[in-house]
Amino acid sequence: MTAMQEREEIAAKLLAFIRNSFLAGDPQGELTGDTPLLALGILNSLNTATLIAYTQEEFGVKVPLHDVSPENFKSVDSLSSMVHERRSTADA
Amino acid sequence: MDFDPSPEQRQRAASIRTAAGGLPRPERGTPAGRDLWEAAGKIGVTGLCLPADCGGGGLGALDTALALEAFRAGGADTGHSFGIAAHLLACGTVLAEHAHEPVRAELLRGLAAGTTIAANAMTEDEAGSDLSRLATTAVADGDSYVLNGVKSFVSNGPLADVVVTYAVTSPEAGYLGLSVFAVRTGSPGFRAGPALDKAGLAGCAAARVEFAGCRVPRSHLIGSEGQGSAIFQGSMAWERACLPAIYLGAMQEQLDQCLAHCRQRRQFGRRIGDFQAVAHRLATMRRRLESSRLLLYRACWLIDRDSPGAGEAVALAKVAVTEAAIANGVDAARLSGAQGYLAGAGVGSHLQDAVPLHIFSGTTDIQQEIIARGMGL
Numbered sequence: 379m380t381a382m383q384e385r386e387e388i389a390a391k392l393l394a395f396i397r398n399s400f401l402a403g404d405p406q407g408e409l410t411g412d413t414p415l416l417a418l419g420i421l422n423s424l425n426t427a428t429l430i431a432y433t434q435e436e437f438g439v440k441v442p443l444h445d446v447s448p449e450n451f452k453s454v455d456s457l458s459s460m461v462h463e464r465r466s467t468a469d470a
Numbered sequence: 471m472d473f474d475p476s477p478e479q480r481q482r483a484a485s486i487r488t489a490a491g492g493l494p495r496p497e498r499g500t501p502a503g504r505d506l507w508e509a510a511g512k513i514g515v516t517g518l519c520l521p522a523d524c525g526g527g528g529l530g531a532l533d534t535a536l537a538l539e540a541f542r543a544g545g546a547d548t549g550h551s552f553g554i555a556a557h558l559l560a561c562g563t564v565l566a567e568h569a570h571e572p573v574r575a576e577l578l579r580g581l582a583a584g585t586t587i588a589a590n591a592m593t594e595d596e597a598g599s600d601l602s603r604l605a606t607t608a609v610a611d612g613d614s615y616v617l618n619g620v621k622s623f624v625s626n627g628p629l630a631d632v633v634v635t636y637a638v639t640s641p642e643a644g645y646l647g648l649s650v651f652a653v654r655t656g657s658p659g660f661r662a663g664p665a666l667d668k669a670g671l672a673g674c675a676a677a678r679v680e681f682a683g684c685r686v687p688r689s690h691l692i693g694s695e696g697q698g699s700a701i702f703q704g705s706m707a708w709e710r711a712c713l714p715a716i717y718l719g720a721m722q723e724q725l726d727q728c729l730a731h732c733r734q735r736r737q738f739g740r741r742i743g744d745f746q747a748v749a750h751r752l753a754t755m756r757r758r759l760e761s762s763r764l765l766l767y768r769a770c771w772l773i774d775r776d777s778p779g780a781g782e783a784v785a786l787a788k789v790a791v792t793e794a795a796i797a798n799g800v801d802a803a804r805l806s807g808a809q810g811y812l813a814g815a816g817v818g819s820h821l822q823d824a825v826p827l828h829i830f831s832g833t834t835d836i837q838q839e840i841i842a843r844g845m846g847l
């Protein structure tokens with residue numbers, strides 16, 4: 379699998395998780411990779427903790443304090459890039 | 471699996487318990503003053519989990535919980551124990567792990583000694599459980615930040631020397647746009663209001679706290695900009711896990727008192743403890759205490775191992791201690807009869823001190839939500 383495919387697979391899983399867990403399934407299909415999760419308030423304290431727990435378990439990466447930043451959690455795209463990067467460094 | 475405290479843990483708990491018994495208590499209905507804080511500092515309680523190089527005990531979460539339980543069980547006032555726990559767990563852990571030198575060492579030495587009192591300021595009128603509603607702002611200006619806003623419920627607020635304060639630095643980043651500052655209470659623009667008239671925990675005064683153009687040096691930013699939420703969650707894991715240990719100590723004291731009363735009080739020509747209804751009530755009180763104690767020890771043990779399951783374990787433990795302390799408080803009132811209903815008997819204050827367990831450090835509903843989400847719901 380290429381790096382691009384891997385990132386897309388991570389993003390698809392994250393999108394599905396956020397739709398089902400925080401957006402009641404997102405019936406209008408509004409969530410996309412660049413939807414601003416923080417600015418729209420989709421990530422509040424409970425949802426952020428839930429998303430971190432899911433990310434750690436599903437992708438086998440640790441999300442230490444310095445990674446819990448607005449840059450990484452801005453959107454599904456930025457979060458997928460972070461997860462992909464952490465997995466690549468863990469594999470190397 | 472080993473459920474027994476080590477000889478070292480036993481010895482530490484025993485000496486704290488004995489020392490706590492010798493401490494004066496605040497007058498009924500009044501907060502502990504500086505003399506009591508310094509006395510607690512002398513026996514090491516105000517620095518339990520703070521780094522040893524700053525005069526602290528360097529203890530992990532489980533050892534800290536055991537020590538706080540012993541402090542309260544030895545006879546320390548619940549409100550004062552609560553204030554010390556908030557100072558240590560919501561403030562000391564934050565400064566120890568994230569503040570920059572030399573501010574870190576300077577403040578921590580005072581915190582450990584009990585000569586510098588710390589308070590934690592997150593909650594606002596419109597931001598309780600939902601921290602993304604925070605309105606207090608911090609704007610960088612030259613070598614400082616300028617803080618504006620009001621915090622609505624700050625334990626230790628009227629007495630504090632330093633307030634660990636959360637403020638919005640990047641509004642567009644929502645919940646992750648918070649930063650945290652160590653604000654010295656002598657700073658211009660800082661004002662702590664009068665002590666709030668609370669229903670319990672009288673030994674710990676709380677206040678509203680106001681920042682009106684309050685200038686804080688950049689060196690007092692804790693961690694970096696935008697890390698406030700993550701730092702807060704780390705401190706809450708410690709506070710949620712270890713602070714309820716003081717209620718284990720309080721429940722133990724209460725159970726011992728109830729047992730003594732039920733052995734001595736006679737009705738219908740018998741000790742009331744001989745009635746099965748009374749004996750079973752005491753058995754239930756003991757079961758609630760011991761089962762919540764085990765959950766709390768396990769949660770602390772998981773924190774010490776940096777386990778991914780710690781968050782849920784902490785939530786389970788906090789809910790269990792909350793329900794146990796309140797139910798035991800009601801049962802103690804029933805067992806004590808009319809004499810126990812008198813204000814000076816202390817039975818009612820156990821209950822009044824226990825009720826806010828449902829609210830502080832994340833409400834019971836929020837803990838239930840964490841547990842439910844942990845099961846994939």
Ligand SMILES: Cc1cc2nc3c(=O)[nH]c(=O)nc-3n(C[C@H](O)[C@H](O)[C@H](O)COP(=O)(O)OP(=O)(O)OC[C@H]3O[C@@H](n4cnc5c(N)ncnc54)[C@H](O)[C@@H]3O)c2cc1C
Nearest residue numbers: 590591592593598599623624625826829830831833835836
């Ligand atoms: C004794 C005491 C000491 C305190 N000390 C401090 C301190 O030192 N520093 C500080 O910053 N704060 C402190 N607090 C404040 C405390 O952190 C807040 O009270 C707490 O976070 C709850 O916020 P709230 O009171 O605004 O209640 P709200 O958040 O308004 O909650 C009201 C009710 O709604 C429920 N609720 C809210 N959201 C949800 C949800 N998503 N799901 C289900 N139910 C929900 C709650 O469980 C609760 O029952 C203290 C409080 C007490 C009682």
